[in-house]
Amino acid sequence: MEYYGIESYSDAQVKKLGLVGLSGLGKIVSSGTKSSIYDIITERIIEIIQSNDNLVWRKSWTTNKEGQPNFPMNYSSKLNYQGFNGYFIKWQMVAIKHDCPYFMTYKQVTEKGGNIKKGAKAYTACFYTRDLYRHLQTGKTITAIKYKELSNSEKANYQQSFTLKVYNIFNANDIEGIKFDEKWKGVAVSKKEQIANCEKIYTKMPNKPQLHFGGDRAYYTPNFDSVQMPNITDFKIPQEYYSTLFHELVHSTGNSERLNRKFGKGMNDPQYAFEELIAELGASYLCGHTKIDYFTLNNSAAYIKNWKKSVVEELRANNKAIFKAASDAQKSCDYILGKLDKEIYRKFKGKVETPKVGDKSRPVFSKSLKLREEKERLKGDVLMLTIRVKKNAKFKEKLALELDKYLKTLNGLSGLDSELTSLKAKKKFLTNLLKGDNDDFRVIGRRVGLSYRTSPIKKK
Structure with a gap:
């Protein structure tokens, strides 16, 4: 027990x-x-x-x-x-x-x-x-x-x-005084074997979610039981792609028809951080299972520093959190590997045919699903572009405040299509702003007494 x-x-x-x-x-x-x-x-x-x-x-x-x-x-x-x-x-x-x-x-x-x-x-x-x-x-x-x-x-x-x-x-x-066998000592595993092991994780997963490719973000969408991944060629090394995929597959086990976990509503929701901890632990386990080192798409020092801070805060707020997270991560991996009781898998009612990992072909979506997935990608694009603009030395604090005001004016009316329209407008505006050729910049700049400069922002 x-x-x-x-x-x-x-x-x-x-x-x-x-x-x-x-x-x-x-x-x-x-x-x-x-x-x-x-x-x-x-x-x-x-x-x-x-x-x-x-x-x-x-x-x-x-x-x-x-x-x-x-x-x-x-x-x-x-x-x-x-x-x-x-x-x-x-x-x-x-x-x-x-x-x-x-x-x-x-x-x-x-x-x-x-x-x-x-x-x-x-x-x-x-x-x-x-x-x-x-x-x-x-x-x-x-x-x-x-x-x-x-x-x-x-x-x-x-x-x-x-x-x-x-x-x-x-x-x-x-x-x-005890002679231990040496079976534990390492053995070289070829890259071909590693990739083959990784491929099997998704292809053999019972009740697997849909897998779609494209864009520069990886995420799981519970409402449509789908994992969105960048193409494998967009990663520096294949292992990085698979460790990211494993992270999202662990998320997918929280679906109400699988292991039924709460996902949380955003970065400030403790349940969101807890779910991310489960996915991190589960991905590390699956990377060990497939004989690859645990690479990650977000392995910068800043990412690790932020993770440490949020993880420590969560652990101190709830001294049972790490016990529950490790337990849920283990159960998630067992689900993915088909090790749980058969009755758990029989409860699933939403199974759909999905393309193989690495296959760039995409299944036919309904218009609603296409729009919602596009909206998720645009939200990520707008967030990253806004961060880039505000971090650039040319855009001072007062200008950043005016920028926020302007972006709010681009918010559309309620409804999916109007929200997509506003997201597209924001992305276009921010992209042009970074290039230094947007007329709206002149208006915003004049509000805070800054002159318009045509020199583009230098790439890092």
């Missing part, structure tokens, strides 16, 4: 796994205090994010000798850590600079006749216990043994309680 993407164990399972009474671990979460495990884990993640030059989840998931990605694994059970633990342990590997993905608990090490190296740094993993039952009215808890003694009517007043606890695991690099 999982909760927040983290395995939960009964009291008997906890004892069998040796996860009790170790170095003061297993401390019960107190959700109303700063010392809660949620806070401790969140602060640890923030520390890792802030001390890393890049976004920590973009570090490559290396590939082993068997051609499989090196996701963290419990060496005794030979099972990969899933959900939050999978991501969290990987981020700790990045911070500690370990490359071997094998881990064991202290008990597992001693049972195998091994020892922990002196000065070794333990990794943190999490689990939920489900040995308590909480009364729905009073909030008081009782043990599983007491719960079994209740009548059926009394049991109806209780709900199983999940308690977050943590435990230590140790990396193979810090373990002596």
Whole structure:
């Protein structure tokens, strides 16, 4: 059983796994205090994010000798850590600079006749216990043994309680006396193999969204269940195209007929930032699965700086956010890879035939869909052009204010066609303004006492 993407164990399972009474671990979460495990884990993640030059989840998931990605694994059970633990342990590997993905608990090490190296740094993993039952009215808890003694009517007043606890695991690099296999060591994967693996992600995805090409922006449109991508030739390298595609495919799993997530209404909506975090985490997982490094279309230092700021703010505002995001990202990837229960896929009713990735042919759209997609592209174009104009030294602060006033006069009446008309007018005006040949500039310039200069803006 999982909760927040983290395995939960009964009291008997906890004892069998040796996860009790170790170095003061297993401390019960107190959700109303700063010392809660949620806070401790969140602060640890923030520390890792802030001390890393890049976004920590973009570090490559290396590939082993068997051609499989090196996701963290419990060496005794030979099972990969899933959900939050999978991501969290990987981020700790990045911070500690370990490359071997094998881990064991202290008990597992001693049972195998091994020892922990002196000065070794333990990794943190999490689990939920489900040995308590909480009364729905009073909030008081009782043990599983007491719960079994209740009548059926009394049991109806209780709900199983999940308690977050943590435990230590140790990396193979810090373990002596145990001979680990070397299957994890990397193997070269050709570019041809990488691309073939990436192609399969979309072509084999169950209930995949429509995929369209063109323009210079990538986005998912929930209302039409479609992913818009620039052509693959517009990217510097193919891996960059696929990592961007993976980001949008993770978004698409939030559709109401797939995993039904809330997308948020804009950049200032916390739900929007949370969904972006899910897509970022999911894309990194799929890049590891397809044996490519995690490239991104927005890998500038400014982008990373802004992401760090927004991610840290979101994590501090909600100490359970990273647990939920990692869980949703894992589930999204499992959906894309066809690993979930078949009943989940059967709920989908909007499946449509789509062209293959890389195919530049476009299906026939209805007029409404064409107009709406054009509107989305124009909005992005107008935003980028406005930013370029305002950042240029020739356009001072007062001129920027007049520019905003002028652009508002171009707003059309309500309705799709009139909105498109105003967007087209704005794009044309801004494009000409950058070229230095727009008559309207003279009018705006005179309002703030600036003379019109014909010299075009220099390209960066």
